[in-house]
Amino acid sequence: MGKLAVISDLHADINHLNEELYFIRDYLESLNVTHLHFAGDVANKVDKTLEVVYFFDQKIDTTFHWGNHEMADIDKQTNFEDFNDPHFLNFQSKKLSDSTVLLGVNGWYDYSFVPRAEEKEYRRKKNLYWYDRFIDRIGSDPQITEYICRRLKETLQTIPDTKKVILSTHFVPKEDFIIQHSEKYERWNQLNAFLGSKKFGAVLDEFTNVEQVVFGHTHHRFTKQMLQQTVYHCRPFGYYYEWYLTRSFILKNHLADTFNPLKARTLLKHYTNAFAEYKKRYILNELQEGMVLLDY
Structure with a gap:
C-alpha cells in the first residue's frame, strides 16, 4: 500500500511560499506520502516550477504536469505536451503499485461549458482579458482540445483494463464542477469557457478502469463526486x-x-509581516483543505 498526494494550483510564486515549502514537505512525509503529483500551476515560470518539483523530489517521489500558468512561459511548441524532464507526466503513466497507475494529462478547454459559445467571440474575449492570452500556442482552443482528447483516448487504450487508473489533469473535465452565477454576477459565467472541456470528460467515461480523477484550475473546492464509474x-x-x-x-x-x-x-499590503507569520502558522491547515490524498 502507498499514499498519493495531488496538489493543484500551488502558485508558489504568487503565494510567496518559501519556508512554507519545508513545512509542507515535512508534513507530507509525516503522512507517509509515497508519491506527490503537482496537477499544474505550480508557478508562473517553468524554472520556478522545476525548482519546486526538485525540492519535493529530494524527499518524496514527485511528478508534475503543466497548468495554464506555466504554459505562458513556454516558447517551444513540443514542450507543451512533450516536455523533456523525467518528472514530467503527460500522456504517460507512472506505476504506483502492481494494480494502480497514475496518468497525467495537462488538458485544455474548448468553450463547451458556455452554451452556444461562438468561437470567434470567445477567442476575442480570451485575448482581451484572460491570462492565457500570453500563451503562444499553435491551433485554436477547440483544435487543441480535439488533439488532446484523441491522444488521451489513445493513451488510455494502451493501459490494460485490469489496471486501476488515477488520472490527474489541470482543467475541469465535468460540467458538474462549473459554477453558474446569477443576477449581478452573471457576467462571470463567460469565464467558464476557459475552464475545461466536456469532450475530455466524455473520453474518461469510456474507460471503466479510470477510478479516480483529480483536477483544479477552477480555484473552487468541491466535495468529491461519483460520476458514472469514476x-x-x-x-x-x-x-x-x-x-x-x-x-x-x-x-x-x-x-x-x-x-x-x-x-x-x-x-493585506498594509499587514505584510503579520500576515506572513499567520500564514506560516496555519499553512498546513490550508493544505489539508487544498490537496487530495488517495491510498493505493
Missing part, C-alpha cells in the same frame, strides 16, 4: 487571497466587516 476530486490550493486562513486573518483582526477575496490583496 470519483472526481477538485480541491485546488489556490491563491492566498482566496484561502480560508486569509479569511480568518482578516475577520479575526477586524480588518473588514466581511471577507471579499477581490479586496483582500489590497488590504
